[in-house]
Amino acid sequence: MARGQALIIDDSSTARIILARLLQKADLVTKGAASAEEGFKMLQTESYDLIFLDHLLPGMNGFQALEQLKNNPETANIPVFMYTSQNADKYLEDAKARGASGVISKQVDREQLLAMIESILAGTEDEAPLLDFPEETTVGAESPDPDELMLNRRLTGRLSTLEIAYEETHDELHQLKSLLATIQARQEEALDRRYRKLRLYWLLTVTAFAIAAVFFVFKVVELEQLMNSINQQFEVIQEIVSALVDLNGGGKE
Numbered sequence: 001m002a003r004g005q006a007l008i009i010d011d012s013s014t015a016r017i018i019l020a021r022l023l024q025k026a027d028l029v030t031k032g033a034a035s036a037e038e039g040f041k042m043l044q045t046e047s048y049d050l051i052f053l054d055h056l057l058p059g060m061n062g063f064q065a066l067e068q069l070k071n072n073p074e075t076a077n078i079p080v081f082m083y084t085s086q087n088a089d090k091y092l093e094d095a096k097a098r099g100a101s102g103v104i105s106k107q108v109d110r111e112q113l114l115a116m117i118e119s120i121l122a123g124t125e126d127e128a129p130l131l132d133f134p135e136e137t138t139v140g141a142e143s144p145d146p147d148e149l150m151l152n153r154r155l156t157g158r159l160s161t162l163e164i165a166y167e168e169t170h171d172e173l174h175q176l177k178s179l180l181a182t183i184q185a186r187q188e189e190a191l192d193r194r195y196r197k198l199r200l201y202w203l204l205t206v207t208a209f210a211i212a213a214v215f216f217v218f219k220v221v222e223l224e225q226l227m228n229s230i231n232q233q234f235e236v237i238q239e240i241v242s243a244l245v246d247l248n249g250g251g252k253e
Helices: 013-024 036-045 062-071 089-097 110-121 146-252
Strands: 004-009 028-033 050-053 080-084 102-105
Touching: 004 013, 004 036, 013 028, 013 110, 028 036, 036 050, 036 062, 050 062, 062 080, 062 089, 089 102
Parallel strands: 004 028, 004 050, 050 080, 080 102
Antiparallel strands: none
16 A cells, blocks of 8 residues: 655656656655646645655746745645756755755665655654755856756666666566466466376276276176076976986886
C-alpha cells in the first residue's frame, strides 16, 4: 500500500520519470505535470504529501509557483522541494526564503533523497537534514554559458534515460527469471503428477492381470475337478452297464 502521493512539476518528461522511479522506491505514488499551471489544476482535485518543483518552466517559473503555493492556505503546509539544475548558493537562499523545504539537484544522491522522504513521512522532518547541492558549489561563481547548460542538461537526460532503461531491463530480467522458475516448477509438478498417475495405472493393471490369472487358474482347477467327476460317473455307468449285460447273458443260458 502506498504511503503517500507526490506531485512532480517539471517540463522534462525524462526528469519526471527519473524522479518518479526514485520516489516509487519510497512507496510513493507519483503524478506529473509539465507546467505550474497544470500542477495547480491537479492540486484542486487531489491532495499531495510532497511537491517537487522545477525552476525553469514554461509560463510561470518555479519561484513564482512556490510563492503561490505558500500563499494558498490549502497548499501552504505541503513540503515543496525545488528540483533544478541551478547551482548558485544565492538560488538556495532564495528558494528557502520563499518557503521551500529544500533544493534538490537533478543528480541528487538516491539514498539521501529516500532518507529525507522517510523523515517527512515519519513526521520527523525537523530532525532531518535538508537536501542541498554538493559541497563543490562555489559562492559567487560566474553563471555558466547557456549553451553549455543546455548541452549538459541534454547529456544528463540521455544518461538518465539509459540508466532507467538499464534498471527496467534489469527488473524485466528478474521478472523473466522468476517467471521461468515458476514455469519450471509447474512443469516439474505436472510431470510428477503424470508419473504418479502412470504408476497408479501400472499397479492397477498388474493387479488386474494378477486377479485375472488367479481367476483363470481357479477356473482351470474347477474344470479339472468337474472332468474328473464326470469321468468317475462315466466309469460307474460303465460298470453298471457291464453288470446288466452279465445278468442278461446268464439268464439266457
